[in-house]
Amino acid sequence: MNTIPAQEIKRRGIAAVDDCIAKGDLHVIRNNQPQYVVLSEDRYQALLQAEDEAYTARVLASLEDLRAGRVQRGTAAELLKELDMES
Secondary structure, eight states: OEEEEHHHHHHHTHHHHHHHHTTSOEEEEETTEEEEEEOOHHHHHHHHHHHHHHHHHHHHHHHHHHHTTOOOOOOHHHHHHHHHHHO
16 A cells, blocks of 8 residues: 655645555555555445445345344343353
8 A cells, every 4th residue: 555644745735645546545644653544536435335235245144044044033141141151
């Protein structure tokens, strides 16, 4: 991932980010530590879409587990008791 010091952005403005973001995602370094990540709009939208697809896949997998009978129903107390027995 590309990096740029926060001081460089302060000195040059958004033009400093424009130069680096063309090469990919950008870490902004502040006090010698990565503090921020700058993404292009396309990359940001792709991440949002991937997140949505992953969420949908998890829900569909859970529904399939329910249909296949791989889900047990019970109370929270029963679950805690079962988890305690496994430790």
